[in-house]
Amino acid sequence: GIQVEQSPPDLILQEGANSTLRCNFSDSVNNLQWFHQNPWGQLINLFYIPSGTKQNGRLSATTVATERYSLLYISSSQTTDSGVYFCAVVPRGKLYYGGSQGNLIFGKGTKLSVKP
Amino acid sequence: NAGVTQTPKFRVLKTGQSMTLLCAQDMNHEYMYWYRQDPGMGLRLIHYSVGEGTTAKGEVPDGYNVSRLKKQNFLLGLESAAPSQTSVYFCASSSGGAKNIQYFGAGTRLSVL
Numbered sequence A: 001g002i003q004v005e006q007s008p009p010d011l012i013l014q015e016g017a018n019s020t021l022r023c024n025f026s027d028s029v030n031n032l033q034w035f036h037q038n039p040w041g042q043l044i045n046l047f048y049i050p051s052g053t054k055q056n057g058r059l060s061a062t063t064v065a066t067e068r069y070s071l072l073y074i075s076s077s078q079t080t081d082s083g084v085y086f087c088a089v090v091p092r093g094k095l096y097y098g099g100s101q102g103n104l105i106f107g108k109g110t111k112l113s114v115k116p
Numbered sequence B: 001n002a003g004v005t006q007t008p009k010f011r012v013l014k015t016g017q018s019m020t021l022l023c024a025q026d027m028n029h030e031y032m033y034w035y036r037q038d039p040g041m042g043l044r045l046i047h048y049s050v051g052e053g054t055t056a057k058g059e060v061p062d063g064y065n066v067s068r069l070k071k072q073n074f075l076l077g078l079e080s081a082a083p084s085q086t087s088v089y090f091c092a093s094s095s096g097g098a099k100n101i102q103y104f105g106a107g108t109r110l111s112v113l
Helices: none
Strands: A004-007 A010-014 A019-025 A029-037 A043-048 A052-056 A059-064 A069-074 A083-091 A110-115 B004-007 B010-013 B019-025 B031-037 B043-049 B065-067 B073-078 B087-094 B108-112
Touching: A004 A083, A010 A019, A019 A029, A019 A083, A019 A110, A029 A069, A043 A052, A043 A059, A069 A083, B004 B087, B019 B031, B019 B087, B019 B108, B031 B073, B043 B065, B043 B073, B073 B087
Parallel strands: A010 A110, B010 B108
Antiparallel strands: A004 A019, A019 A069, A029 A043, A029 A083, A052 A059, A059 A069, A083 A110, B004 B019, B019 B073, B031 B043, B031 B087, B065 B073, B087 B108
C-alpha cells in the first residue's frame, strides 16, 4: 500500500521562527489533508490540498502532486502552534466507499514544540 | 452545535472485560469512523460506516465490533479487552464527497491492564 512519510519527526522552535514540515507519499493521491493535534489531543483539519497552494493566516500548504510531496509552512510561530501535525492521503483511483481502500492513510506526524 | 462527542473520555479495563465507546455527531453526516492512535504512530482506521445500518472494516478491525443503528451514533465495542488494545480512540464524521473533510471527537483514552 501507499507509504506516507513525514519529516522531521520532531521540531523545536523559538516563538517567532518559521518552519517547514514535509510529507512524502509513495503513490499518486486524489486527496491530501493536513491536520493539527493540539497538546490536549484534539484533531483539527487545517487544509484539504491534493494539489496547488493554499494559505490560511500564518499557515500555508503546497502540494506538488507530480513529485509526490506536500509542504506545510508555519510562519511567525506561536506557542499555540505546538502539537503534532499529520499528513493524510487517499491513494488515487481508490473509491471512498467499499473496503478499506479510499480511506485516509495517515503519516506518523511531526511533533512541533514552540518555546516562548 | 457540539460537533462530534465521544464518551467516556477515560476508561481503565481489566483483561477480558468488555466495553462500548459511544460516538455521537450532530452535523447530519453520513460517514463515521473509528481510529486508534498509538504512541509515535499516526491514526489507523478500525471500522467505518457510510450510512445508517452499514459498517465496514478498516485497517485494524480485529478485536473490535461496531454498530450504526442511528445515523448520529457510531458505537465501538470491545468484547474481550486485551492489553494490546490500550490506546487512544478517536471518532470522526464527514459528509463524504471528494474533499471528505473529517471532524474529530476529543478522544477516549483506554488502558487495559
